[in-house]
Amino acid sequence: MKFTILIFSLLITALAISQNNLAMEMRNDKDAVLGSQTMGVSMRIVNPARETDGSVYLFDKWENLIYIVTDQGDKMQLDNINLNVDKNVFESRFGGDSIFSFNFNNIDRFLVNNKEYKNYFWKDDNRVYQVLAETDDFSVLKGFSVSFVEGSVDPMLNRSRDRYVMKERYYIKRENSIKPFALRKGSVLKLFADDKSKKSAIKQFVKDKNLSFNDEEDIDKIISYAMSI
Structure with missing residues (x-):
């Protein structure tokens, strides 16, 4: 007590x-x-x-x-x-x-x-979720999941011990929906599909700053720049 x-x-x-x-x-x-x-x-x-x-x-x-x-x-x-x-x-x-x-x-x-x-x-x-980038219109998120894999005595499986397997997946949140999102050039530029000049400026910014559409550390920089122009 x-x-x-x-x-x-x-x-x-x-x-x-x-x-x-x-x-x-x-x-x-x-x-x-x-x-x-x-x-x-x-x-x-x-x-x-x-x-x-x-x-x-x-x-x-x-x-x-x-x-x-x-x-x-x-x-x-x-x-x-x-x-x-x-x-x-x-x-x-x-x-x-x-x-x-x-x-x-x-x-x-x-x-x-x-x-x-x-x-x-x-x-x-x-x-x-981890928030990778956030605007008034959408958020880019990273979700996590874990699964338990039981070990086996079968030597052919090479899995003698139990283990937890952690997985990550990216998502796009708009208003009240959350959907899977691919962290690549086409998907990111599609977020600004209605503005061709902005898309061109984004691509030039990524090139000048040596950034990557596939790098989650760069996504916030890219989207922040896109929202500032």
Whole structure:
């Protein structure tokens, strides 16, 4: 009981934000993240699992530079967070075996190592996406998925250990729709199909700056330039 009270107090102190009350509850691993209308966190105890290659977490390490930005524009900083791709929630780890999960109630976005992540719901799919580029008309997103591949004793399969396989896919968000998007020259230029002069200027800009339509690090620069002309 003393341990639970101590953890509860420490979390409230660490996550205090002006004008926003954080709701926290303790739950088991099978419980929902939080269904209330306030921004929340939850806690569970992680039991040791058998050794498996890969992970359900997006980042290689938990020590990251994080800012949580609320709907009201308030910010709080953390240095311990990871994205659970299987559950599509951000989690923070404390004490080695305690996991706190954040829902997106009253949260606009997470900034992790200068990369922006937002939560969108589309066709019964509630997912966290990385925002590669954003305009008033559309957003270019990167989504993540993870699958579990069970190991086999068959030596012909060369798969003796269980493993998690992480996959990435790009999307275009327009108004209330999210559709797959190919990160290539034709697809990007098609976003500005009604303006031939703009398309020509974009191609010249990419050439002059030695950028690539296939490089997600360059996409924001290309689209930002396109929106400025």
